[in-house]
Amino acid sequence: MNKKSPIGVIDSGVGGLTVLKCLLQHLPNENFLYLGDTLRAPYGSRPREEIQSFVDEMIDWLVGQGVKQVVVACNTITMLGLENIKKDYHFDIVGMSKGEHLLLKTTQNKKIGVIATEFTIKSEAHKKAVLDVDPSAEVIGVPCPKFVPLIEGEQFSSQELKDAVDEYAAVLKEHDVDTVIMSCTHFPFVRSLLQASLGESVTLIDPADETSELAKMHLEGVGLLNDGPGSVTICCTTGLERVQRLAAREFNIEKCVFKVVKLAD
Ligand code: DGL
Numbered sequence: 001m002n003k004k005s006p007i008g009v010i011d012s013g014v015g016g017l018t019v020l021k022c023l024l025q026h027l028p029n030e031n032f033l034y035l036g037d038t039l040r041a042p043y044g045s046r047p048r049e050e051i052q053s054f055v056d057e058m059i060d061w062l063v064g065q066g067v068k069q070v071v072v073a074c075n076t077i078t079m080l081g082l083e084n085i086k087k088d089y090h091f092d093i094v095g096m097s098k099g100e101h102l103l104l105k106t107t108q109n110k111k112i113g114v115i116a117t118e119f120t121i122k123s124e125a126h127k128k129a130v131l132d133v134d135p136s137a138e139v140i141g142v143p144c145p146k147f148v149p150l151i152e153g154e155q156f157s158s159q160e161l162k163d164a165v166d167e168y169a170a171v172l173k174e175h176d177v178d179t180v181i182m183s184c185t186h187f188p189f190v191r192s193l194l195q196a197s198l199g200e201s202v203t204l205i206d207p208a209d210e211t212s213e214l215a216k217m218h219l220e221g222v223g224l225l226n227d228g229p230g231s232v233t234i235c236c237t238t239g240l241e242r243v244q245r246l247a248a249r250e251f252n253i254e255k256c257v258f259k260v261v262k263l264a265d
Contacts, residue, residue, distance in 0.1 A: 001091065003226045005068035006033040006233075007215070010058050013041030013152050013236075014246045015186035016073030019096075020232070021250040022208040023071065026216050029228035033065055037263065039237035042148040044076045044117020044184065051080060051119070057263040059085055067091055068224050071215050073208075075116055075183045079123040092218050097210040099181050100129040106179045106203050110137040113172040113180035113202075115194075118143040120183055140175045144168045144184070151186045154242060165190060169197035181205045189249065232256040237263055 007027070009020050013036045020034055035058055037043075043051050055077050062070055070093045072078050072085070078095035085093055103112050114126045120143075127139040146164035155161050172180060180202055182188055188206050195204055219225045232255065236243045240260050247253050 001066060001068045001224075003068075003224055004031060005066050005224075006031040008062035008065065008067035008070040009034045009073050010055075010062070010070065010077065011036050011074040011185055012043035012054075012076065013038045013148070013186070014243060015148070015151070015184060015189075017234075017247050017250050018185050018188040018206070019071065019073035019208045019211060022212045023215060024232070024251060026212040027219075027225075027230070029226045029230045031226065031231045032233070033062070033067060034232070034234040035062065035261070036234075036236045036243065038152065038239045038243060041152055042117070043074070044119045044148060045145055046119070048080065048119075051076065052084060055080065055085060059089070061261065061263055063089065069094065069215065069219060071211065072096065073185050073211075075185060076119045079120050079125055092222065094211065094215045094218060096183070096185065097207040097214060098126050098129040098183070099205055099207040099210060100126070100133050102205060102210065103130060103179055103181055104134050104137065106205065107137070109176065109178050110134070111175060111177045112137060112139050113175065113177035114139060114141045114183050115144050115168060115172070115180060115187060116141070116183035117148065118145055126181065126183055138175075140172065140177055142168055142171050144187070147190065148184070148186050151189045154245065156190070161190065162193065165193045165197045169194065172198060172202070177202065179203045179205065181207060183207065189246070233259065235259045235261045237261065
């Protein structure tokens with residue numbers, strides 16, 4: 001492992017591309033190796049054991065590629081517990097930030113919404129993190145299981161997506177939240193629809209920025225920051241063209257290499 005070794009970035013599908021966009025801004029000189037398990041997404045409504053076995057396969061694959069760090073660009077996998085992923089690997093693993101300090105800095109009325117997969121909401125990890133810092137805050141978790149399949153399926157202009165956005169936004173508005181964290185990395189793909197439905201008075205927070213800063217800090221700490229030139233390879237387990245189109249919504253893909261890889265037999 002050395003400075004030139006890639007940074008692995010994993011997600012159940014295309015959601016992690018919204019984090020990769022942010023990582024590229026913070027770490028433009030790095031070699032990134034993205035792996036999205038598009039064949040088996042969504043993960044967020046699956047049982048823990050199943051998600052864990054898929055994640056083990058992804059990590060084994062990245063180990064074979066000689067990564068120097070893994071960014072878990074998926075809240076659901078992060079909620080599994082990074083200690084379950086770490087095993088005895090020598091590289092560093094960074095999970096999605098829960099954003100509690102930023103949320104508490106932003107909110108005026110201390111009513112905070114968390115939107116995420118069913119798995120992430122059930123974990124109550126965000127609620128606990130916020131309440132640990134400020135027990136007087138109110139945290140409303142809203143599972144949004146309709147979003148990931150619609151985003152993976154590129155249904156951005158569908159009535160189904162608009163209805164789902166309005167349905168979830170209505171629950172948040174009922175609770176009078178003024179700050180909402182998108183704790184699923186797929187959701188920034190529908191950020192503008194969410195913002196329109198919630199109204200401009202609600203601040204939407206994407207924890208990708210804080211996560212990217214953390215990834216950079218860790219690499220600096222171990223002296224493994226690369227000095228360029230950087231590269232981006234995006235791997236998926238199915239749907240290469242769809243992944244290309246979705247990546248192009250987030251960043252310039254001109255120099256990206258796209259590949260389909262096989263994880264399980
Ligand atoms: N993008 C993922 C997350 O941040 C998971 C979506 C899914 O596969 O359900 O939780």
